Amino acid sequence: MPRIFDKSKLKTDCANCDSVCCVVPSLPYAHYPKPPRVPCKHLDQSECRCTVYSELEKRGYSACRKFDCYGTGVVVAKLFRDLGRSWNTHPDTAIIQFHTFTIVYLTMLKYLHPDRAVEFDISEELIEKLKPLTEAALDMLVETADPFAAIKKP
Ligand code: SF4
Ligand code: SF4
Structure with missing residues:
Protein backbone atom coordinates (compact mmCIF):
# COMPACT_ATOMS: atom_id res chain seq x y z
CA MET A 1 0.00 0.00 0.00
CA PRO A 2 1.42 3.42 -0.89
CA ARG A 3 2.37 5.67 1.99
CA ILE A 4 0.39 8.83 2.65
CA PHE A 5 2.79 11.34 4.10
CA ASP A 6 1.73 13.59 6.93
CA LYS A 7 2.35 17.07 5.56
CA SER A 8 2.35 18.52 9.08
CA LYS A 9 5.44 16.44 9.83
CA LEU A 10 7.29 17.36 6.65
CA LYS A 11 8.81 20.36 8.33
CA THR A 12 12.22 21.18 9.69
CA ASP A 13 12.54 21.37 13.45
CA CYS A 14 16.20 22.25 13.86
CA ALA A 15 15.92 22.68 17.64
CA ASN A 16 15.03 18.98 17.96
CA CYS A 17 17.52 17.66 15.46
CA ASP A 18 21.20 16.82 15.43
CA SER A 19 22.07 18.83 12.30
CA VAL A 20 22.94 15.89 10.14
CA CYS A 21 22.27 18.22 7.17
CA CYS A 22 25.50 20.04 8.09
CA VAL A 23 27.42 16.79 7.72
CA VAL A 24 25.92 14.57 5.01
CA PRO A 25 25.66 16.75 1.88
CA SER A 26 28.60 18.25 0.07
CA LEU A 27 28.41 22.04 0.17
CA PRO A 28 28.03 23.95 -3.09
CA TYR A 29 30.37 26.80 -2.17
CA ALA A 30 33.51 27.63 -4.19
CA HIS A 31 35.10 29.14 -1.07
CA TYR A 32 34.40 26.02 0.98
CA PRO A 33 33.84 22.86 -1.04
CA CYS A 48 24.93 20.27 16.88
CA TYR A 61 26.49 30.42 2.89
CA SER A 62 23.02 31.52 1.79
CA ALA A 63 22.11 28.07 0.38
CA CYS A 64 22.27 26.69 3.94
CA ARG A 65 19.30 28.78 5.06
CA LYS A 66 17.25 27.65 2.06
CA PHE A 67 17.81 23.94 2.67
CA LYS A 78 14.72 10.54 16.82
CA ALA A 94 27.59 7.53 12.31
CA ILE A 95 27.88 6.31 8.74
CA ILE A 96 24.68 4.27 9.15
CA GLN A 97 22.85 7.40 10.31
CA PHE A 98 24.31 9.40 7.39
CA HIS A 99 23.17 6.87 4.81
CA THR A 100 19.75 6.53 6.46
CA PHE A 101 19.33 10.31 6.25
CA THR A 102 20.36 10.33 2.58
CA ILE A 103 17.99 7.54 1.57
CA VAL A 104 15.02 9.00 3.47
CA TYR A 105 15.69 12.56 2.27
CA LEU A 106 16.05 11.54 -1.38
CA THR A 107 12.91 9.40 -1.08
CA MET A 108 11.01 12.46 0.19
CA LEU A 109 12.48 14.57 -2.60
CA LYS A 110 11.34 12.01 -5.16
CA TYR A 111 7.85 11.96 -3.59
CA LEU A 112 7.46 15.75 -3.41
CA HIS A 113 9.21 16.58 -6.69
CA PRO A 114 8.70 13.58 -8.97
CA ASP A 115 10.09 15.49 -11.97
CA ARG A 116 13.40 16.17 -10.27
CA ALA A 117 16.28 13.80 -11.02
CA VAL A 118 17.39 12.09 -7.83
CA GLU A 119 20.75 10.38 -7.68
CA PHE A 120 21.85 8.07 -4.88
CA ASP A 121 25.56 7.52 -4.30
CA ILE A 122 24.71 4.50 -2.14
CA SER A 123 24.81 0.99 -3.56
CA GLU A 124 21.58 -0.95 -4.08
CA GLU A 125 22.95 -3.57 -1.71
CA LEU A 126 23.37 -1.03 1.09
CA ILE A 127 19.96 0.53 0.41
CA GLU A 128 18.48 -2.94 0.84
CA LYS A 129 20.48 -3.54 4.03
CA LEU A 130 19.32 -0.27 5.57
CA LYS A 131 15.68 -0.84 4.64
CA PRO A 132 14.47 -1.55 8.21
CA LEU A 133 15.87 1.80 9.39
CA THR A 134 14.73 3.83 6.39
CA GLU A 135 11.28 2.25 6.47
CA ALA A 136 10.99 3.06 10.19
CA ALA A 137 11.96 6.69 9.53
CA LEU A 138 9.53 6.98 6.61
CA ASP A 139 6.77 5.49 8.76
CA MET A 140 7.31 8.31 11.24
CA LEU A 141 6.44 10.78 8.50
CA VAL A 142 3.28 8.95 7.53
CA GLU A 143 -0.21 9.99 8.62
CA THR A 144 -1.64 6.54 8.26
CA ALA A 145 -0.63 3.67 6.02
CA ASP A 146 -4.28 2.82 5.47
CA PRO A 147 -6.75 5.74 5.15
CA PHE A 148 -9.68 3.38 5.85
CA ALA A 149 -8.13 1.83 8.97
CA ALA A 150 -10.12 4.05 11.36
CA ILE A 151 -13.51 3.01 9.96
CA LYS A 152 -12.75 -0.68 9.52
CA LYS A 153 -14.41 -3.09 11.92
CA PRO A 154 -12.04 -5.27 13.98
S1 SF4 B 1 18.31 18.10 9.12
FE1 SF4 B 1 18.95 20.24 9.16
S2 SF4 B 1 17.24 21.37 8.27
FE2 SF4 B 1 16.47 19.37 8.86
S3 SF4 B 1 15.63 19.69 10.94
FE3 SF4 B 1 17.74 18.94 11.11
S4 SF4 B 1 18.97 20.79 11.36
FE4 SF4 B 1 16.99 21.42 10.50
S1 SF4 C 1 27.57 26.94 7.49
FE1 SF4 C 1 25.82 25.76 6.71
S2 SF4 C 1 26.54 23.61 6.71
FE2 SF4 C 1 27.94 24.80 7.98
S3 SF4 C 1 27.19 24.53 10.06
FE3 SF4 C 1 26.29 26.43 9.22
S4 SF4 C 1 24.30 25.85 8.36
FE4 SF4 C 1 25.54 23.98 8.65
Missing part, protein backbone atom coordinates in the same frame (compact mmCIF):
# COMPACT_ATOMS: atom_id res chain seq x y z
CA LYS A 34 32.98 20.58 1.87
CA PRO A 35 32.98 16.91 0.87
CA PRO A 36 29.98 14.69 1.73
CA ARG A 37 29.69 12.98 5.11
CA VAL A 38 32.20 15.32 6.76
CA PRO A 39 31.04 17.81 9.42
CA CYS A 40 31.04 21.44 8.26
CA LYS A 41 33.85 23.42 9.86
CA HIS A 42 31.24 25.83 11.28
CA LEU A 43 29.29 23.14 13.07
CA ASP A 44 29.63 22.94 16.84
CA GLN A 45 29.60 19.14 16.97
CA SER A 46 28.85 18.78 20.67
CA GLU A 47 25.83 21.10 20.51
CA ARG A 49 24.52 23.97 16.12
CA CYS A 50 25.81 26.22 13.36
CA THR A 51 28.19 28.78 14.85
CA VAL A 52 27.67 31.27 12.00
CA TYR A 53 23.91 30.93 11.50
CA SER A 54 23.18 34.63 12.04
CA GLU A 55 25.79 35.53 9.43
CA LEU A 56 25.17 32.91 6.74
CA GLU A 57 24.51 35.40 3.93
CA LYS A 58 27.37 37.69 4.95
CA ARG A 59 29.78 34.74 4.87
CA GLY A 60 28.48 33.39 1.54
CA ASP A 68 14.63 22.04 3.53
CA CYS A 69 14.96 18.46 4.78
CA TYR A 70 11.14 17.94 4.81
CA GLY A 71 11.36 16.62 8.36
CA THR A 72 13.90 13.93 7.50
CA GLY A 73 16.57 15.15 9.93
CA VAL A 74 14.16 15.16 12.86
CA VAL A 75 12.81 11.64 12.35
CA VAL A 76 16.25 10.17 11.66
CA ALA A 77 17.64 11.89 14.77
CA LEU A 79 15.13 7.04 15.41
CA PHE A 80 18.81 6.94 16.38
CA ARG A 81 18.25 8.63 19.76
CA ASP A 82 15.64 5.98 20.53
CA LEU A 83 18.36 3.41 19.81
CA GLY A 84 20.64 5.34 22.20
CA ARG A 85 22.79 6.75 19.41
CA SER A 86 23.65 9.90 17.51
CA TRP A 87 26.32 10.48 14.87
CA ASN A 88 28.24 12.95 17.07
CA THR A 89 28.44 10.70 20.12
CA HIS A 90 28.68 7.32 18.39
CA PRO A 91 31.21 7.48 15.54
CA ASP A 92 30.96 3.71 15.07
CA THR A 93 27.40 4.01 13.77
